[in-house]
Amino acid sequence: MRLVHAKRIGRRPTGPSLCSGAAARWTSRGARRVCLAKSTASTSASPPSSIESPRSYAIDLKSLDGKWRRRWKEAEQQEQEQKQNQTQDADATPSRSSQGQHQHDAAPRHPAKKTKTNYVLSMFPYPSGSLHLGHLRVYTIADVVARYNRLKGDDVLLPMGWDAFGLPAENAALERGIAPAVWTRTNIARMKEQIDxxxxxxxxSREVTTCEPDFYKHTQKLFLMLYERGLAYQDEAEVNYDPVDKTVLANEQVDANGCSWRSGAKVEKRKLKQWFVRTSEYREALLADLDELAKENAWPERVISQQRNWLGKSTGAKIKFPVMAMGGVDIGAAIDVFTTRPDTLFGVQYIALAATHPAVSRLAQADVKLQAFLDTLPGLPPDAKVGYLLPQVRAINPLAYHDDTPDATKASLPIYVAPYVLGDYGEGAVMGVPGHDVRDHSFWNTHHPEQPVRTVLAASEDGSTTVMANEGPFVSHGVMTHHSGAFRGKPSLEAGQIMVRMLEAADLAKPVEKWRLRDWLISRQRYWGTPIPIVHCDSCGAVPVPDEELPVQLPNVDKHWAESRTGNALESSPDFVNTPCPKCKGPARRDTDTMDTFVDSSWYYARYVDAHNARQPFSAEAARQMLPVDTYIGGIEHAILHLLYARFMYKFLASTSLMQGLRDEGRASSAEPFKRLITQGMVHGKTYINPDNGSFLRPDEVDLSDASNPKVVATGAPAKVAYEKMSKSKHNGVDPTQFIAKYGADATRAHMLFQAPVGEVLNWDESKISGVTRWLQRLHDQVVAIVSAAAAAAAAAAADERGSPPKDAKHFFESKYPNLDSMDGATRAQWDADAALWRQTQHTIASVTRSYDQVYSLNTVVSDLMSLSNVLASSAADVALKRHTASTIAQLLAPITPAFAEECWSVLHPSRGSIFRSAPFPAQDGTLGSPMLERRHQSCAVQINGKMKGVVEIPPPPAELQGHDLNDWMVAAILDTKLGKERFREGPYDLKRAKRAIPVRGGRVMNFVF
Structure with a gap:
């Protein structure tokens, strides 16, 4: 390490000082051996009561990054050289440590012992060209989890790759006139340097890049496996078309306002022939297995809830509403409606059809006004309450055919076309119940503001039966009201079931099950994606590309980019499109669609386990050993799309020969790709806002000469400060690489974790990192001072091994304190200091281990170690114990600050090598709560009417004592001491005469009131 002389501050050290005149020697590991000056203090066998760590040296945290990364790289290269002659069959299972893993911290400590595999993975990034703090946070968390598990002895896999296909690269290529591959690979190289x-x-060594042919060859293979099983199919369907990006979007990629998730353009509805994946085939398994993922909070409840809602299983009834049509209107004999609330059937006041309902399409051919209304819908939000009343048609409530049905329910119903009705859910029609549905209530009030809303159930039988236009609907289950005829007074759930059975007998209803989930549309009319490996032949139809011809590679279309053409470049590439039919060898055309990038990310985690397998996506043996992922880390924004598709794909893969073991064991359908999911919070940046107009201020528009009182440069007015999602428009972005260059990677990592719990939003504040850097520097100073004192003690009293870390508590305390019951005052004080430091160290090991295991409370790891280092700094414990505690802090901190921990370890143990190879993660030794380390005595200040009258040494009171029992015990203990016998047994301070006795701070103070 490079030590820089700094100005001394603080008090003069009382312990041995570092030798300033002797030259420092360096071992092969580069650790500085501390030279000690001869002094009279060093001749004493007893170490100093405390070790000061004056700021005589200042560690350069930034310099540690390069130093230790070089060391780790050298160790890795040495491992690779040892294994360069090893050869493997393409299908042989790759071991985690044989594929270039960072050997400095991956090598097992006990090679003969079978280790547990542990797969830690963060969601791979899109190579945009620059990292942001969100990347830094998720990758830091993943690396910390991986290092922690390695230190525990697990065989850990922590790979990295690139989600490299997608529209942004294609758009960037059009803007710059270069191929997407060139832009993407340049960005990958730059981001890889940043991540390092x-x-x-x-x-x-396991790096995967989805745009490389050696990866998408296997994506195409998986598509063909789905196709062979009937799970990938082509169908004509109305799709969401983005007119700006000129591509089709999945439903999940259209926001609540009907706009594209990427371009922001208003999405159009078009009918095109598209490729789908039959995710609906696995819907029951996808829903049922959420219960397993919810156990022990393996997955966040929020993600589980979003997936349940997206799958959207609904149990209800399909009910026929007969239709009356006049004037030759062709709408059909009845309209089928799906409802989950048949108990509200008496309250139906209108019928609403989706714009895409087949009856609407037929009517629009003859109704010019209806067609004009339909033409306006693409420009409206999907929840708009506009509607078109169909003329000359009315619907009849099927309950109207029963004599005891109230007249209001027998009345005919208007039929509307309304955009708030979803065409792809249920039957594309709803029964409007304004009294018991929020959307229906809003629609009815818009079109019939003067007409009353009919309620047919309430919280109780005597509850309100009429809802006025300005009141909300009653949406819960309850009791049927008098508007429900013979059903009045019945529980609504029971009444609904009876109604369905009654109408089913008349062929007007039947129980049905509906799902919100739709099959996955994967077609994209763009170039930069995985080509769909299908050839279309006029004679043979759709023909799969043979395995031996995979991958179907993207052609070079440089002219397309140079001329900034729009549309799908594959369609204008005749050399790509025109190809012989694989079946009949006649002329045919390649499919020019590419796959949704979510197909790549639905299986990439499995490729990591066998990244160099040229013949298969991965081998069955590699999957058996390494899958599923143990800990998966990423943002909550992927709760539905990516995570749902990955779950589907893994269940499919588990049913194939690629995962022979799961299939043979009958566990394919219940297979899950990610055992535990960690969703980290977003990182928000400090934003400065102009108070006059609310605009976001650029850095040069803010006066930060007084950081606590930022001002607008132009006006001098105080600027508003807020933390918001980082974006260019808000001028609050932070370049993590610049931050690391300024403060060092380890300080940045520790600061990142310390500022907020993993699952919460992190408000990034650069000014607060100074606390972390100062702590790390103080901790390093402590280590140097402790090693100096330990060496001095060892030189003075080598015979009793003073200064060497203790083997264990039992050995240390029994050898140093053989007669616990006959210790003098000084020895008792030393025992108390030793035991207190050992106890605090054990408590910290327990707390830090829990935090690492839970992941979400990693912030408390840093705070707990800060607390322990403070205890260490003020402790008067034996120097050997202090060295033990310092070593423990380095080990506990190693997953978070690896280079800094290596540096401290090299000072503490210069001959033991890397902390990641020579130091197992600390474990509790079982001494907490044992009699061996129980406090023998504690000081107790005796007060009379609040005034100090003396201090006695008493045993710690039993923890179970409370109230009068504690008071009696304390009085007896005080009176049993020498001072108690002399001053408090008789006379004015006779404690037995006190009116009250008040113990404070666990018996450390005892106030007697006379």
Whole structure:
């Protein structure tokens, strides 16, 4: 390490000082051996009561990053050289440590012992060209989890790759006139350098890039496997078309306002022939297995809830509403409606059809006004309450045919076309119940503001039966009201079931099950994606590309980019399109669609386990050993799309020969790709806002000469400060690589974790990192001072091994304190200091281990270690114990600050090598709560009417004592001491005469009131 002389501050050290005149020697590991000056203090066998760590040296945290990354790289290269002659069959199972994993921290400590495999993975990034703090946070968390599990002895896989296909690259290529591949690979190279600055332990030998043919060859193979099973199919369907990006979007990629998730353009509805994946085939398994993922909070409840809602299983009834049509209007004999609330059937006041309902399409051919209304819908939000009343048609409530049905329910119903009705859910029609549905209530009030809303159930039988236009609907289950005829007074759930059975007998209803989930539309009319490996032949139809011809590679279309053409470049590439039919060898055309990028990310995690397998996506043996992922880390924004598709794909893969074991064991349908899911919070940046107009201020528009009182440069007015999602428009972005260059990777990592719990939003504040850097520097100073004192003690009293870390508590305390019951005052004080430091160290090990295991409370790891280092700084414990505690802090901190921990370890143990190879993660030794380390005595200040009258040494009171029992015990203990016998047994301070006795701070103070 490079030590820089700094100005001394603080008090003069009382312990041995570092030798300033002797030259420092360096071992092969580069650790500085501390030279000690001869002094009279060093001749004493007893160490100093405390060790000061004056700021005589200041560690350069930034310099540690490069130093230790070089060391780790050298160790990795040495491992690779040892294994360069090994050969493997393409299908042989790759071991985690044989594929170039960072050997400095991956090598097992006990090679003969079978280790547990542990797969840690963060969601791979899109190579935009620059990292943001969100990347830094998720990758830091992943690396910390991986390093922690390695230190525990697990065989850990922590790979990294690139989600490299997609529209942004194609759009960037059009803007710059270069091929997407060139832009993407340049960005990958730049981002890889940035990621390497984070002091991570990623296994780059397993790197995958989805836009490379050696990856998308296997994506095409998986598509063909789905096709062979009938799970990939082509169908003509109305799709969401983005007119700006000129591509089709999945439903999930259209926001609540009907706009594209990427371009923001208003989405159009078009009918095109598209490729789908039959995700609906696995819907029951996808829903049922959420219960397993919810156990022990393996997945966040919020994600589980979003997936349940997206799957959208509904149990209800399909009910026929007969139709009356006049003037030759062709609408059909009846309208089928799906409802989950048949108990509200008496309250139906209108019928509403989706714009895409077949009856609407037929009527629009003859109704010019209806067609004009339909033409206006693409420009409206999907929840708009506009509607078109169909003329000359009315619907009849099927309950109207029963004599005891109230007259209001027998009345005919208007039929509307309304955009708030979803065409792809249920039957594309709803029964409007304004009294018991929020959307229906809003629609009815818009079109019939003067007409009353009919309620047919209430919280109780005597509850309100009429809802006025300005009141909300009653949406819960309850009791049927008098508007429900013979059903009045019945529980609504029971009444609904009876109604369905009654109408089913008349062929007007039947129980049905509906799902919101639709099959996955994967076609994209763009170039930069995985080509769909299908050839279309006029004679043979759709023909799969043979395995031996995979991958179907993207053609070079440089002219397309150079001329900034729009549309799908594949369609204008005749050399790509025109090809012989694989079946009949006649002329045919390749499919020019590419796959949705979510297809790539639905299986990439499985490719990592066998990244160099040229013949298969991965081998069955590699999958058996390494899948599923143990800990998966990423943002909550992927709760539905990516995570749902990955779950589907894994269940499919588990049913194939690629996962022979799961299939043979009958566990294919219940297979899940990610055992545990960690969703980290977003990182928000400090934003400065102009109070006059609410605009976001650029850095040069803010006066930060007084950081606590920022002002608008132009006006001098105080600027508003808020933390918001980082974006260019808000001028609040932070370049993590610049931050790392300024403060060092380890300080940045520790600051990132310390500022907020993993699952919560992190408000990034650069000014607060100074606390972390100062702590790390103080901790390093402590280590140097402790090693100095330990060496001095060892030189003075080598015979009793003073200064060497203790083997264990039992050995240390029994050898140093053989007669616990006959210790003098000084020895008792030393025992108390030793035991207190050992106890605090054990408590910290327990707390830090829990935090690492839970992941979501990693912020408390840093705070707990800060607390322990403060205890260490003020402790008067034996120097050997202090060295033990310092070593423990380095080990506990190693997953978070790996280079800094290595540096401290090299000072504490210069001959033991890397902390990641020589130091197992600390474990509790079982001494907490044992009699061996129980406090023998504690000081108790005796007060009379609030005034100090003396201090006695008493045993700690039993923890179970409370109230009068504690008071009696304390009085007896005080009176049993020498001072108690002399001053408090008789006379004015006779404690037995006190009116009250008040113990404070667990018996450390006892106030007697006379």
């Amino acid at each position: 600055c984070m002091n991570g332990s990623w296994d780059w």
